Amino acid sequence: STLIEFKDVVKEYKSGDHILRAMDNVNFTIDEGEFVVILGPSGAGKSTLLNLLGGLDSATSGQIVVNGEHVENFNDNELTKYRAKNVGFIFQFYNLIPNLTAIENVELMKDIVDVNIDGKAVLNSVGLAGHANQFPAQLSGGEQQRVSIARAVAKQPAMLLCDEPTGALDSNTGVLILNLLQDMSNNRNTTVIIVTHNAILAEAADKVIRIKNGQIEDIAINEHPKKVD
Ligand code: ADP
Ligand code: ADP
16 A cells, blocks of 8 residues: 655755755655665755655645655654654664664664664664674674664664665675665565665665656666565
8 A cells, every 4th residue: 555645746945045946846656565766866856855755854845645644734843753653764874873882772762762672683683683782883884784774673664764775885785785675675564765876776676766856757666676685
């Protein structure tokens, strides 16, 4: 079933007396459990799209419907609740807290959302059993990214939003991370949305949304997405 719908979404930024239209009448839907890659060159509007979907910024006009709720009508307080409940963010540079251990980074979410988190079990599920008490600096880049994925999925959000999740990693580790995200989509019915400029990631996706100059260029369904392993 449909989890996300963008209807005629416009996003304009004001800088001085100049208005820049970063999102220009964008329409698409994303199904529950779908593995979606949003592809586009630098400046296309990928970050803008993630920020709108993640409730970090508000659209200028149009509708953003998630689980039947109209996100575009939410005030700041409602957006904060929406983010906590629905959205797990995964960033290119992990955004882990350096003076907290892996398990403390994962369990941090307990205080933010009212949900019980078994940090150890979540770390095990991303292949990090035995690393629970290490600090980020003691982990490799791939391991740090897995901690950040564990943190994002721990609260079981409706969607995982990933900004270039393999961007800072060498290709071997990038494949492992992509494999983990694909597994989460296939086996746990997590909706995974990746924005990237890397066309190779598109082969693994159920759906590829290409954007350019703030507009949808193409939406393609992969009947047989490439299994990453
Ligand atoms: P990337 O292309 O790696 O996703 P960003 O999304 O951070 O990088 O930035 C994309 C473009 O948007 C850049 O040209 C950047 O200068 C511009 N940009 C990002 N944030 C702002 C801002 N707050 N004000 C003005 N321009 C911005
Ligand atoms: P991408 O992530 O694909 O690189 P962005 O969504 O960051 O693209 O940017 C899309 C356009 O919006 C760019 O022209 C960028 O400069 C502009 N932009 C992004 N964020 C801001 C901002 N906060 N203020 C002004 N312009 C912005």
